[in-house]
Amino acid sequence: MTTQRTTTANAARRSETSRRAILTAAFDLAGEVGYARLSIEGIAARAGVGKQTIYRWWPSKGAVLFDAFLMLSEGAEGDPALPDTGDLEADLKTVLRATVAELDDPRYDEPMRALNTEIAHDPELAAAYAERLEGPMRERKKDRLRSAQRAGQLAADLDLDVAVEMLWGPLQNRWMLRGGPLTPEYADRVVETALNGLRPRP
Amino acid sequence: MTTQRTTTANAARRSETSRRAILTAAFDLAGEVGYARLSIEGIAARAGVGKQTIYRWWPSKGAVLFDAFLMLSEGAEGDPALPDTGDLEADLKTVLRATVAELDDPRYDEPMRALNTEIAHDPELAAAYAERLEGPMRERKKDRLRSAQRAGQLAADLDLDVAVEMLWGPLQNRWMLRGGPLTPEYADRVVETALNGLRPRP
Amino acid sequence: MTTQRTTTANAARRSETSRRAILTAAFDLAGEVGYARLSIEGIAARAGVGKQTIYRWWPSKGAVLFDAFLMLSEGAEGDPALPDTGDLEADLKTVLRATVAELDDPRYDEPMRALNTEIAHDPELAAAYAERLEGPMRERKKDRLRSAQRAGQLAADLDLDVAVEMLWGPLQNRWMLRGGPLTPEYADRVVETALNGLRPRP
Amino acid sequence: MTTQRTTTANAARRSETSRRAILTAAFDLAGEVGYARLSIEGIAARAGVGKQTIYRWWPSKGAVLFDAFLMLSEGAEGDPALPDTGDLEADLKTVLRATVAELDDPRYDEPMRALNTEIAHDPELAAAYAERLEGPMRERKKDRLRSAQRAGQLAADLDLDVAVEMLWGPLQNRWMLRGGPLTPEYADRVVETALNGLRPRP
DNA sequence: CTATAAGCGAGACGGTACGTCTCGTCTTCAC
DNA sequence: GTGAAGACGAGACGTACCGTCTCGCTTATAG
Numbered sequence: 001m002t003t004q005r006t007t008t009a010n011a012a013r014r015s016e017t018s019r020r021a022i023l024t025a026a027f028d029l030a031g032e033v034g035y036a037r038l039s040i041e042g043i044a045a046r047a048g049v050g051k052q053t054i055y056r057w058w059p060s061k062g063a064v065l066f067d068a069f070l071m072l073s074e075g076a077e078g079d080p081a082l083p084d085t086g087d088l089e090a091d092l093k094t095v096l097r098a099t100v101a102e103l104d105d106p107r108y109d110e111p112m113r114a115l116n117t118e119i120a121h122d123p124e125l126a127a128a129y130a131e132r133l134e135g136p137m138r139e140r141k142k143d144r145l146r147s148a149q150r151a152g153q154l155a156a157d158l159d160l161d162v163a164v165e166m167l168w169g170p171l172q173n174r175w176m177l178r179g180g181p182l183t184p185e186y187a188d189r190v191v192e193t194a195l196n197g198l199r200p201r202p
Numbered sequence: 203m204t205t206q207r208t209t210t211a212n213a214a215r216r217s218e219t220s221r222r223a224i225l226t227a228a229f230d231l232a233g234e235v236g237y238a239r240l241s242i243e244g245i246a247a248r249a250g251v252g253k254q255t256i257y258r259w260w261p262s263k264g265a266v267l268f269d270a271f272l273m274l275s276e277g278a279e280g281d282p283a284l285p286d287t288g289d290l291e292a293d294l295k296t297v298l299r300a301t302v303a304e305l306d307d308p309r310y311d312e313p314m315r316a317l318n319t320e321i322a323h324d325p326e327l328a329a330a331y332a333e334r335l336e337g338p339m340r341e342r343k344k345d346r347l348r349s350a351q352r353a354g355q356l357a358a359d360l361d362l363d364v365a366v367e368m369l370w371g372p373l374q375n376r377w378m379l380r381g382g383p384l385t386p387e388y389a390d391r392v393v394e395t396a397l398n399g400l401r402p403r404p
Numbered sequence: 405m406t407t408q409r410t411t412t413a414n415a416a417r418r419s420e421t422s423r424r425a426i427l428t429a430a431f432d433l434a435g436e437v438g439y440a441r442l443s444i445e446g447i448a449a450r451a452g453v454g455k456q457t458i459y460r461w462w463p464s465k466g467a468v469l470f471d472a473f474l475m476l477s478e479g480a481e482g483d484p485a486l487p488d489t490g491d492l493e494a495d496l497k498t499v500l501r502a503t504v505a506e507l508d509d510p511r512y513d514e515p516m517r518a519l520n521t522e523i524a525h526d527p528e529l530a531a532a533y534a535e536r537l538e539g540p541m542r543e544r545k546k547d548r549l550r551s552a553q554r555a556g557q558l559a560a561d562l563d564l565d566v567a568v569e570m571l572w573g574p575l576q577n578r579w580m581l582r583g584g585p586l587t588p589e590y591a592d593r594v595v596e597t598a599l600n601g602l603r604p605r606p
Numbered sequence: 607m608t609t610q611r612t613t614t615a616n617a618a619r620r621s622e623t624s625r626r627a628i629l630t631a632a633f634d635l636a637g638e639v640g641y642a643r644l645s646i647e648g649i650a651a652r653a654g655v656g657k658q659t660i661y662r663w664w665p666s667k668g669a670v671l672f673d674a675f676l677m678l679s680e681g682a683e684g685d686p687a688l689p690d691t692g693d694l695e696a697d698l699k700t701v702l703r704a705t706v707a708e709l710d711d712p713r714y715d716e717p718m719r720a721l722n723t724e725i726a727h728d729p730e731l732a733a734a735y736a737e738r739l740e741g742p743m744r745e746r747k748k749d750r751l752r753s754a755q756r757a758g759q760l761a762a763d764l765d766l767d768v769a770v771e772m773l774w775g776p777l778q779n780r781w782m783l784r785g786g787p788l789t790p791e792y793a794d795r796v797v798e799t800a801l802n803g804l805r806p807r808p
Numbered sequence: 809c810t811a812t813a814a815g816c817g818a819g820a821c822g823g824t825a826c827g828t829c830t831c832g833t834c835t836t837c838a839c
Numbered sequence: 840g841t842g843a844a845g846a847c848g849a850g851a852c853g854t855a856c857c858g859t860c861t862c863g864c865t866t867a868t869a870g
Binding site (some may be wrong): 014036126141152159161166169173176178179193194195196202 | 238323397
């Protein structure tokens with residue numbers, strides 16, 4: 001599953017207990033010691049697991065972290081749709097404010113930085129991320145935009161991918177590079193500016 | 203200056219030769235071996251310098267890399283203004299296409315990833331980056347937008363920081379996380395969408 | 405065994421190949437580069453071994469050197485008795501001349517100086533030396549003296565430890581501190597003087 | 607003077623204050639931190655002196671230590687003769703007991719170990735030691751023995767150098783290699799055994 | 809209902825790099 | 840023009856992890 005190598009490893013005999021312990025330890029350690037000090041040795045020790053058990057099933061530290069996020073996201077819910085009250089601007093503000101809150105949460109900040117760092121340096125991992133985590137989330141965002149588009153609230157020829165990136169990109173950037181205060185007000189401002197565009201409206 | 207620690211180190215006696223050799227080696231190695239294999243030991247060896255000379259003047263690998271970029275940016279020019287032909291959309295497309303080209307340049311891709319990674323995990327470095335590199339660039343971008351704003355081409359109440367982030371954020375994100383193809387066409391699309399906004403124009 | 409620390413290190417899994425390579429390298433390097441330039445790093449490199457493998461099993465450079473001598477002494481023989489022809493003076497001269505020759509042998513001189521230096525600065529090592537190397541040798545010397553004592557060739561109330569030290573101490577001292585020429589003739593002179601004493605014999 | 611290299615250094619301008627500070631610091635540090643941690647760097651810092659001032663005047667750490675002992679021995683007295691009460695045995699016991707006491711003194715133990723170690727590994731230093739420190743002391747010892755020899759208390763054909771080494775060698779050895787308890791009683795035993803010899807006296 | 813082969817915890821191994829310390833040389837500046 | 844101050848290239852220190860490799864133990868089919 002997920003990111004394991006295609007060895008002869010007999011997945012049937014795999015210990016589910018160890019797998020969960022490893023993923024939990026990886027996520028927790030990323031939060032506690034930060035990306036730089038996150039090590040396979042440390043994960044194995046925390047999980048009470050032999051190092052080989054990690055190396056057997058994951059090709060890299062980043063892959064472990066990725067699976068840790070995957071476990072969390074699957075454990076959560078069935079990828080629910082974004083709110084759709086009919087008021088696009090309000091809905092987007094709600095969602096972006098939630099994004100801001102999550103990025104601000106100390107429990108998620110460091111692990112997410114760690115994952116993003118690994119993705120930035122590992123194209124394979126980036127592909128897996130795009131397919132398994134970012135893709136589904138993006139699809140839900142586009143669903144909401146499509147609904148608005150059908151209602152005539154968005155330009156008919158709008159490229160939804162560009163639209164999504166214009167809404168979430170600024171937040172992601174401020175967060176990752178600490179390029180400025182990441183507040184709910186900022187989220188509101190981004191939504192308003194993106195919807196209206198930079199040009200004056202008549 | 204820049205990022206050195208405020209120790210008792212006597213900067214007056216500092217070897218400029220070694221400093222330049224270290225920064226050049228750091229930048230080059232980041233490009234050659236990638237972020238993960240970039241080591242102080244390697245930089246020192248490549249620069250023909252003792253490790254202590256690096257540790258004496260920089261607090262971290264990221265600070266060296268930061269100064270390497272700083273040297274490059276200072277060596278370049280006097281921070282020239284963005285093109286201003288009067289046609290905002292065309293000017294922005296020119297500049298964003300240049301940004302795409304730079305991010306695509308293998309000589310800069312890896313070192314910039316390395317620097318961005320360090321920034322993401324080091325708030326002090328992020329502050330220095332914001333002040334010394336990102337700040338001046340952003341100011342030039344805002345200058346161009348302000349000029350357009352005066353000409354009535356941009357909304358009078360536009361938050362220029364949000365505008366800048368809405369234009370460059372999507373590019374930065376696609377690049378860093380490999381979230382999609384980073385093409386000149388994409389740059390154009392971002393400019394158009396940002397200028398017009400997501401909502402239909404009458 | 406020998407001088408290893410009493411950590412949780414699992415001696416059962418210890419690599420005998422590495423152990424021998426380390427001890428051989430330590431002894432050889434001590435002879436080649438001298439005590440001052442003998443380094444754990446160098447021993448590890450020469451032995452084709454990771455530094456940690458040395459640090460895991462020995463507490464100090466001196467302990468490695470000690471075990472190197474131990475390996476040699478055990479590899480040699482079963483600690484044979486000193487010659488006993490019935491002529492004590494001749495036998496002692498034979499043995500002390502052999503000692504002189506050994507101390508003069510360039511293959512052993514430097515390593516032995518290195519070991520002696522470590523012993524001089526490390527009481528624990530000194531205790532191990534006294535028990536494992538010096539002790540057995542001294543016992544054989546005392547055996548020979550005891551035999552002579554029984555034959556009435558030595559004073560009945562002689563303190564054998566003092567006797568041994570009076571015979572070998574002068575040699576050891578001349579050698580270690582280069583306090584004078586260390587020749588077979590000197591060995592003879594020491595034996596004669598020790599046997600007869602400083603006082604005139606009637 | 608003493609052990610300096612034969613450079614063009616202008617000894618006339620030499621700072622006597624610095625010289626004394628360095629020698630004092632060297633001796634004290636040898637006693638405080640032990641031989642292994644004794645460093646030129648540390649001596650310079652303790653003496654409030656630039657490292658170059660040490661390197662300018664002494665060829666090695668051992669040479670500094672040697673001069674420190676030289677300063678002490680010269681500062682002491684005019685190399686007084688050993689006691690000569692007419693009772694050789696009693697006089698020797700007195701002197702050897704004093705030697706034992708000195709070797710036992712924690713103020714001298716470590717510095718002397720350090721000096722002896724340097725001598726053991728540096729033939730030039732050993733020669734200087736033999737000439738400037740050990741030589742004069744040995745001459746006084748031989749003077750006392752010669753006096754006894756003239757009085758018929760020692761064998762007429764006695765080799766005085768061998769005699770000295772047989773008396774002091776065992777002490778030096780026990781001390782340096784911690785080969786056994788170094789007590790006044792031991793000193794007495796050595797004197798008695800050396801005087802009478804190992805063979806039975808009629 | 810064994811036996812056998814895999815996964816497992818543990819951890820030793822050859823390595824690389826860390827950040828610190830000291831070496832011995834060289835340069836700058838105050839006296 | 841000496842001497843303190845200390846930067847420099849060099850390289851060893853002892854530690855932390857890397858990724859690989861056994862070692863016994865357990866466990867879950869497959870004969």
